Amino acid sequence: xxxxxxxxxxxxxxxxxxxxxxxxxxxxxxxxxxxxxxxxxxxxxxxxxxxxxxxxxxxxxxxxxxxxxxxxxxxxxxxxxxxxxxxxxxxxxxxxxxxxxxxxxxxxxxxxxxxxxxxxxxxxxxxxxxxxxxxxxxxxxxxxxxxxxxxxxxxxxxxxxxxxxxxxxxxxxxxxxxxxxxxxxxxxxxxxxxxxxxxxxxxxxxxxxxx
Numbered sequence: 001x002x003x004x005x006x007x008x009x010x011x012x013x014x015x016x017x018x019x020x021x022x023x024x025x026x027x028x029x030x031x032x033x034x035x036x037x038x039x040x041x042x043x044x045x046x047x048x049x050x051x052x053x054x055x056x057x058x059x060x061x062x063x064x065x066x067x068x069x070x071x072x073x074x075x076x077x078x079x080x081x082x083x084x085x086x087x088x089x090x091x092x093x094x095x096x097x098x099x100x101x102x103x104x105x106x107x108x109x110x111x112x113x114x115x116x117x118x119x120x121x122x123x124x125x126x127x128x129x130x131x132x133x134x135x136x137x138x139x140x141x142x143x144x145x146x147x148x149x150x151x152x153x154x155x156x157x158x159x160x161x162x163x164x165x166x167x168x169x170x171x172x173x174x175x176x177x178x179x180x181x182x183x184x185x186x187x188x189x190x191x192x193x194x195x196x197x198x199x200x201x202x203x204x205x206x207x208x209x210x211x
Contacts, residue, residue: 014078043203114182116153128171129141
């Protein structure tokens, strides 16, 4: 939710569909009149300790503070990346793009590098891959590769087609381990690559797998 943006008098929600021709849109109290907004998508390499939101009542640093002024109004995150996690986060000014990239029914892949304490066992990974009960609903089957185990830690490559709140952290905890580091490296075919932490870049919309 972003109280700076009102759609037909209601506070805008992430992923909300908007018709520029018929909906009444206010940003910071000013009505947008027949403005054709060019859809844009940014890739941000979100650092830890930055909140995935447009504003925060606890005065924590937000993702918009990492962007230039021209991308701070009318732009919002696609999905979420929790406060302690880092990596690839898409940001857009288009509600339809946000919806098609964030809703689980479109099954966009999200790839994470996850470092946990301890040497996770093969049967535990298989259990995770098949789906685990969270909030009375089983998670979707997922791909997990054990990259390496060293110094009593395990590095995993986890590929999801859904994104429940703190899903990876909660499952790791249920299995008796703790996340040391969680980094998203790819979202909907957009790879983090060598983008430095805290930096951003514009993405060619045609290269994103929007269904």
